[in-house]
Amino acid sequence: MSSQTSAPLVEMRDIRVSFGGVHAVDGVSLNLFPGEVVALVGGNGAGKSTLIRTLSGAHPADAGEILINGQRAHIGNPRDAKTYGIETIYQTLALADNVDAAANVFLGRELLTRFGSLNDAAMESATRKVMGRLNPRFRNFKAPVKSLSGGQRQSVAIARAVHFNAKILIMDEPTAALGPAETAQVRDLIVQLKAEGLGIFLISHDIHDVFDLADRISVMLQGRLVGTVQKADVTKDEVLGMIILGKQPGEADAGSLAQALH
Amino acid sequence: MTQAPSAQSAPPSGLLPRVKAAVSAIEVDSRLLSMIVALIVIWVGFNIVSGGKFLEPRNMWNLSVQTASVAVMATGMVLIIVARHIDLSVGSVLGLVGMVMALLSVEIIPKALGFGVNQPWTWIVTVLVGLVLGALIGGFQGGLVAYVGIPSFVVTLGGLLVWRAVTFTLASGRTIAPMDSTFQLLGGGPKGSVGETVSWILGILACLGIVYGIYAARRRRQRYDFPVRPLPLDIGIAVVGCAVILLAVNHANSYPWPAKLAEQYAIANGIDPVGFTLGTGIANPVLIAIGVAIVMTFFATRRRFGRYVYAIGGNPDAAELSGINTRRTIMLTFALMGVLAAVSAVISTARLNAATNQAGTGDELDVIAAAVIGGTSFAGGIGTIPGAVLGALMIQSIRSGMQLIGLDNAPQMIAVGAILVAAVGIDQVLRRRAG
Numbered sequence: 292m293s294s295q296t297s298a299p300l301v302e303m304r305d306i307r308v309s310f311g312g313v314h315a316v317d318g319v320s321l322n323l324f325p326g327e328v329v330a331l332v333g334g335n336g337a338g339k340s341t342l343i344r345t346l347s348g349a350h351p352a353d354a355g356e357i358l359i360n361g362q363r364a365h366i367g368n369p370r371d372a373k374t375y376g377i378e379t380i381y382q383t384l385a386l387a388d389n390v391d392a393a394a395n396v397f398l399g400r401e402l403l404t405r406f407g408s409l410n411d412a413a414m415e416s417a418t419r420k421v422m423g424r425l426n427p428r429f430r431n432f433k434a435p436v437k438s439l440s441g442g443q444r445q446s447v448a449i450a451r452a453v454h455f456n457a458k459i460l461i462m463d464e465p466t467a468a469l470g471p472a473e474t475a476q477v478r479d480l481i482v483q484l485k486a487e488g489l490g491i492f493l494i495s496h497d498i499h500d501v502f503d504l505a506d507r508i509s510v511m512l513q514g515r516l517v518g519t520v521q522k523a524d525v526t527k528d529e530v531l532g533m534i535i536l537g538k539q540p541g542e543a544d545a546g547s548l549a550q551a552l553h
Numbered sequence: 554m555t556q557a558p559s560a561q562s563a564p565p566s567g568l569l570p571r572v573k574a575a576v577s578a579i580e581v582d583s584r585l586l587s588m589i590v591a592l593i594v595i596w597v598g599f600n601i602v603s604g605g606k607f608l609e610p611r612n613m614w615n616l617s618v619q620t621a622s623v624a625v626m627a628t629g630m631v632l633i634i635v636a637r638h639i640d641l642s643v644g645s646v647l648g649l650v651g652m653v654m655a656l657l658s659v660e661i662i663p664k665a666l667g668f669g670v671n672q673p674w675t676w677i678v679t680v681l682v683g684l685v686l687g688a689l690i691g692g693f694q695g696g697l698v699a700y701v702g703i704p705s706f707v708v709t710l711g712g713l714l715v716w717r718a719v720t721f722t723l724a725s726g727r728t729i730a731p732m733d734s735t736f737q738l739l740g741g742g743p744k745g746s747v748g749e750t751v752s753w754i755l756g757i758l759a760c761l762g763i764v765y766g767i768y769a770a771r772r773r774r775q776r777y778d779f780p781v782r783p784l785p786l787d788i789g790i791a792v793v794g795c796a797v798i799l800l801a802v803n804h805a806n807s808y809p810w811p812a813k814l815a816e817q818y819a820i821a822n823g824i825d826p827v828g829f830t831l832g833t834g835i836a837n838p839v840l841i842a843i844g845v846a847i848v849m850t851f852f853a854t855r856r857r858f859g860r861y862v863y864a865i866g867g868n869p870d871a872a873e874l875s876g877i878n879t880r881r882t883i884m885l886t887f888a889l890m891g892v893l894a895a896v897s898a899v900i901s902t903a904r905l906n907a908a909t910n911q912a913g914t915g916d917e918l919d920v921i922a923a924a925v926i927g928g929t930s931f932a933g934g935i936g937t938i939p940g941a942v943l944g945a946l947m948i949q950s951i952r953s954g955m956q957l958i959g960l961d962n963a964p965q966m967i968a969v970g971a972i973l974v975a976a977v978g979i980d981q982v983l984r985r986r987a988g
């Protein structure tokens with residue numbers, strides 16, 4: 292963190308979200324710099340999705356503030372988030388199942404003809420281009436996305452997020468439904484987008500993905516931030532210790548981790 | 554956007570799958586195709602049973618006029634149901650708008666404001682006020698649904714009661730008649746039809762429209778190097794479409810004016826009245842319904858608004874997350890439904906030449922049935938406007954055909970109800986097999 296000099300692209304301060312009595316996110320602060328991948332890890336129900344949904348406008352935070360490029364940002368709904376260049380690949384994919392890939396990629400941002408009508412041909416053409424990059428075997432451009440495989444649907448969700456020159460990309464378990472080949476493509480994509488200067492929040496269960504792709508790793512447990520570490524400073528076991536036991540690196544010895552794992 | 558996915562695995566064997574694959578490969582909506590087949594069967598069946606009366610120009614012309622009002626509202630109900638809502642108030646809104654238009658054109662403009670009857674502009678003011686009122690009522694109900702979060706079933710059930718009561722109160726239970734002489738023409742009848750020449754011109758324009766539409770769609774796809782339908786198939790669709798249109802025009806023109814009216818017309822125009830006849834041509838309300846169906850299809854498939862309605866129906870959360878203003882879209886859908894109920898109010902008030910307390914009572918059920926028979930799914934996200942128009946035509950065909958062979962209201966209701974349930978049942982079975 293200290294090695295970065297410019298202002299952070301995103302700064303989330305003391306974010307709190309509760310559902311009824313459950314503190315899903317309990318005072319978490321995170322930041323993200325341009326060209327950086329921050330992995331957000333933690334067990335199921337740790338609050339990762341809820342935290343990033345406050346950034347993408349899907350759910351309001353009960354407390355806390357979000358700064359974009361050092362400026363206080365008001366993100367009340369997904370439209371607001373998009374105006375800040377924030378794009379999200381949701382864990383649930385959030386696709387309209389009854390329309391085709393192009394309609395999903397451009398949903399809410401349709402290409403129009405001179406007369407203000409939908410330019411479906413242009414949208415299909417653009418979608419074919421993005422898909423050529425993301426998933427060259429994708430063919431079903433005319434089919435409603437409900438008839439696609441899990442991997443193809445995920446490709447559509449990714450295409451939608453990367454097509455609009457995002458500055459900040461949120462990926463909530465983007466490879467969950469993908470096979471090995473498609474997963475490799477998404478990894479390449481992340482490397483490429485990072486090189487283009489995007490800031491990326493990557494939520495992943497795959498500790499290998501996290502260590503291959505992330506610059507920093509933030510760990511959540513039961514709604515709280517256990518800590519944020521430079522990837523270079525920690526081992527996989529130390530991160531696992533943070534995820535499972537909530538211990539800082541060095542605090543948990545190999546014995547207690549092994550015990551917890553069994 | 555609701556078409557079946559194109560089959561692209563190994564060529565299927567067996568007759569049924571092969572037919573299915575062929576239909577999906579040519580990108581013709583198979584649901585629509587099967588409705589057309591069903592309609593032809595119904596028509597031919599009634600024609601045989603009625604001894605050839607059903608397909609006579611007179612009956613078909615009447616059928617077209619009787620279908621218009623429900624067909625207009627069904628085009629809007631499709632979008633309402635696609636968006637996972639319902640509007641039970643359309644019949645009452647029709648009644649209220651009809652009553653307000655009647656009071657305006659029969660009492661307020663001629664008497665209270667002192668302009669006298671049958672001013673040339675009366676009908677325009679009347680129709681505009683009706684359409685605006687429909688939009689306001691629909692928008693108000695839509696606002697309660699979208700922004701306050703009251704279920705649409707509840708809001709519009711309330712509307713069904715309230716608007717009917719307001720209609721009754723406004724005229725203290727009276728029937729308001731007769732309507733302005735120009736306004737009457739919007740309801741059909743010999744004078745409320747466009748005649749032979751205009752019918753032919755419209756028919757030919759429609760044919761040119763079909764040909765151009767198919768040509769433009771081909772060119773657009775070719776420009777982007779997308780696969781196009783085989784040329785003979787496109788030509789075949791154009792030929793069949795044009796043939797149907799010209800046949801329908803010919804049929805409408807074969808329905809003669811009543812002898813007395815024709816005689817009066819001949820004398821007034823200095824023509825020898827002996828043996829003089831006049832073809833009726835397409836009725837104004839039918840033209841209105843066709844126009845509405847075309848505009849609504851355009852909205853549903855070619856405009857952002859329609860895309861958003863379908864996306865909301867497919868997955869409301871996804872629509873919201875992708876940045877669509879879902880609340881505004883829902884409110885607009887209900888406002889549009891209100892406008893269409895007002896259009897139907899124009900048609901039925903003009904046709905009856907009166908506004909009554911009971912106008913439109915029960916129409917919501919025919920309208921919903923038409924949309925559902927036409928393939929609109931209560932699960933949301935699925936439904937087409939041409940399907941709903943065909944659904945309206947099918948319901949009216951059954952009513953009219955049974956009437957023709959002397960069956961009264963009770964068996965008609967049984968038939969419509971049975972077909973409604975059967976259509977949805979068949980949909981379910983087919984979808985499960987496909988899915």
Ligand SMILES: Nc1ncnc2c1ncn2[C@@H]1O[C@H](COP(=O)(O)OP(=O)(O)O)[C@@H](O)[C@H]1O
Pocket residue numbers: 310313315333334335336337338339340341342
């Ligand atoms: N919409 C919601 N309503 C109620 N509780 C929720 C909702 N979304 C998440 N939660 C709860 O918040 C906690 C965090 O969930 P989530 O953010 O999905 O975790 P993660 O993404 O880390 O698996 C869980 O206890 C979950 O049950």
Ligand SMILES: [Mg+2]
Pocket residue numbers: 339340341382463
């Ligand atoms: Mg999650």
